[in-house]
Amino acid sequence: MVAFFSAIEPLRIANRIGGRTLFEWDPISRDGEPVVASNGMTLATSCSLREVPQVSSLAVCASFEPESSIDGELVGWLQARAADGCVLGGMDTGCYALAAAGLLDDQTVTLHWECLPDFRARFPKVDAVESVFEVTDEGFSCAGGSAAIDMSLDLIRRRHGDDLAAQVRDQLIHDQGRQPASRQRDPVMPQEPLVQRAIALMESNLELPLGIRELADELDISWRRLDRLFARHLKSSPQQVYLARRLDHAHWLLRKTPHSVMQISLACGFASASSFSRAFRRRHGFTPSRLRRQVLSNRA
Numbered sequence: 001m002v003a004f005f006s007a008i009e010p011l012r013i014a015n016r017i018g019g020r021t022l023f024e025w026d027p028i029s030r031d032g033e034p035v036v037a038s039n040g041m042t043l044a045t046s047c048s049l050r051e052v053p054q055v056s057s058l059a060v061c062a063s064f065e066p067e068s069s070i071d072g073e074l075v076g077w078l079q080a081r082a083a084d085g086c087v088l089g090g091m092d093t094g095c096y097a098l099a100a101a102g103l104l105d106d107q108t109v110t111l112h113w114e115c116l117p118d119f120r121a122r123f124p125k126v127d128a129v130e131s132v133f134e135v136t137d138e139g140f141s142c143a144g145g146s147a148a149i150d151m152s153l154d155l156i157r158r159r160h161g162d163d164l165a166a167q168v169r170d171q172l173i174h175d176q177g178r179q180p181a182s183r184q185r186d187p188v189m190p191q192e193p194l195v196q197r198a199i200a201l202m203e204s205n206l207e208l209p210l211g212i213r214e215l216a217d218e219l220d221i222s223w224r225r226l227d228r229l230f231a232r233h234l235k236s237s238p239q240q241v242y243l244a245r246r247l248d249h250a251h252w253l254l255r256k257t258p259h260s261v262m263q264i265s266l267a268c269g270f271a272s273a274s275s276f277s278r279a280f281r282r283r284h285g286f287t288p289s290r291l292r293r294q295v296l297s298n299r300a
Contacts, residue, residue: 001037003092004061006148013168014156022160028052030074038063049077057087060094063144064256067096075101092144099123109141110134117206117249118257121267149174192233194219198226202242206249209269212238247283250276254291261288 004027011023029035032048058081062069078101082088090098095111096119098104105125113130120128133142133151142151149172157165169175198215215238216223230238250268253259259267265276265288280288 001039001041001043002146003063003142003144003148004037004043006146007059007061007091007142007152010149010152010156010168010172013171014160014164017164017167017171018160022156026052026055028058030069049073054084055081055086057089057140059089059091059140060097061091062093062096064093066093067100067257070097070100078103087139089140089142091142091148095119095126095128095141098139099126104139107138108134108136109139110143111141112144114252114256117203118253118267120204121207192229194221194226195229195233198230198238199241199245202245206246207267207269209242209246243279244283246270247280250280250288251284251291254288255295261292264288 008025011025014022026046027035027043028047028049029045030049032045032051034042034044036042060078074097078088078097082101082103088098088103090096090109090111092112093115095104095109096115098109099119099122104123106127108127108129110129110131110133111119116128116130119126131143132147133154134140135151135154140151142148153165153169153174156168197219201210201215201218210218212226213223216226219226226238230236230241234241246268250264253264253267254261257264261276262273265273268276270276270279277287277289284291
């Protein structure tokens with residue numbers, strides 16, 4: 001809901017300030033019926049997939065468990081829109097549907113940071129980056145949440161100029177606006193470039209973890225210097241930080257995806273389920289199987 005309204009409200013305000021209809025939109029659902037958001041609120045829609053008129057652009061907005069709604073009907077419908085020349089984009093986790101339809105290969109996209117490692121593993125042909133939003137000739141995407149405001153402000157600026165975009169931003173009491181290349185999160189680490197680069201490499205290599213010497217080689221420094229940098233700035237070793245990142249990602253996968261515990265252990269760089277379970281319990285206080293049972297119980 002945050003991403004959806006963050007995308008639309010800047011456009012509504014632009015219409016009001018401009019005194020005419022600069023932008024129009026229609027909420028669409030699979031069957032044309034209202035959609036219940038993750039916060040429990042119901043959103044009315046204008047039409048079903050079969051009733052959608054010819055449109056110039058279309059944004060797929062998704063949140064938790066995006067793959068649960070992807071099937072042959074949706075994939076075929078998205079492919080037909082692309083064939084008609086419609087510009088397609090994804091908000092929050094919407095890129096899952098577009099990637100499943102084979103419409104993002106060799107493109108640069110973004111989606112919510114929490115999903116990036118899983119998305120990269122599932123769709124290796126897509127260049128998924130942790131930016132606030134991306135706009136290319138082929139399409140557009142944003143990380144969800146308030147990032148949709150920045151993407152809509154950029155659209156207003158490109159179509160109707162800086163002055164209107166600034167007026168809309170003031171109405172939203174929004175800051176100067178983030179650029180596409182802005183990171184979604186402020187790194188929880190000191191502003192030490194080598195440490196930041198090391199952690200970025202870790203996050204990009206969760207399934208097949210790099211050795212500490214390999215990390216150091218990528219950074220063109222010695223492994224001893226890398227070890228000292230982590231000790232000085234994070235009071236921890238590179239190995240400990242790397243393991244924590246892998247286990248935190250495993251925690252997210254167990255809560256948000258249907259993958260088996262074994263599949264998740266492999267996706268997070270563990271050779272066996274037993275070693276994964278022991279490390280996970282030390283990190284989170286309970287086993288992966290217990291967390292999965294709890295998640296399933298809450299859904300029942």
